[in-house]
Amino acid sequence: MKTSDNLSNTQPVNDNITSGENLSVWFDAIKQPIFYESLTNDIDTDILVIGGGISGLTTAYCLAKEGRKVVLVEDGCIGSGESGRTTAHLTCALDDRYFQLEKIYDEPTAQLAANSHMKAIEWVANTVKLNNIDCHFKRVDGYLFLHPSDTKETLEKEYEATKRVGLTTEMLNAIPGIEAEDGKWCIKFPNQAQFHILLY
Structure with missing residues (x-):
């Protein structure tokens, strides 16, 4: 009950x-x-x-x-x-980077991970629409930026890997919405999503 x-x-x-x-x-x-x-x-x-x-x-x-x-x-x-x-963002950006998946496994495995994330975002979008769920679902861009202890080369490796796995990404030299000194690079992942997890 x-x-x-x-x-x-x-x-x-x-x-x-x-x-x-x-x-x-x-x-x-x-x-x-x-x-x-x-x-x-x-x-x-x-x-x-x-x-x-x-x-x-x-x-x-x-x-x-x-x-x-x-x-x-x-x-x-x-x-x-x-x-x-959760942060309740739905994104193709991975904590375990695509270039690391390619290194540990292979490129097809990294592509499988990318495809599964893209399909998961679409599935949630379709489920929200089909069931008329008022959970503040919204398409937004996602950004992957460097930790202070990381290097630009790491971000560049990930950017190249996102291209190999078929994702639409863009390298930017500023992080939108975050004030930082020049040269703070990030990868933009367009058309990601966010929602309210408990309303969903």
């Missing part, structure tokens, strides 16, 4: 809203976190999904659309784990 309108008195709110030490900014925009009552009896299902973050919810959603009987379990409220603390 959904209890988003009034939190159960038996649940310690701060412990269940987030698995982290602090509440995320995303929780400010929702009226109440979404809790469900604990199971009190055995149930039958085709598939059990553990975790009510974006990965678990997406998996359950896709399986249910395919006609499977799905049960999702979560030990807190929906989005109370890492998903509730």
Whole structure:
């Protein structure tokens, strides 16, 4: 039973809203976190999904659309784990750089990573539109810029790798929206996206 309108008195709110030490900014925009009552009896299902973050919810959603009987379990409220603390930007820029994927694996593997990220952004955009989800989804440009301990050569290697894997990118010598001295380079990833993770 959904209890988003009034939190159960038996649940310690701060412990269940987030698995982290602090509440995320995303929780400010929702009226109440979404809790469900604990199971009190055995149930039958085709598939059990553990975790009510974006990965678990997406998996359950896709399986249910395919006609499977799905049960999702979560030990807190929906989005109370890492998903509730995400930056909520959807981008093809990787923490594990494309040139590193090429080095560790090969170019086709790096291309697969790029394609999967592009398709994931499109999938979220289509899902938002199909279900008329008011989650502030917006197309924006993304930027990858250097950490102070990194070098321009590293960024150039990544830029060349993004071209090899088929991404549309641009090297800029200034970081939009960030005041910095001249020569602060970045890679622009056009047509990325952002959204409100908990409204989604």
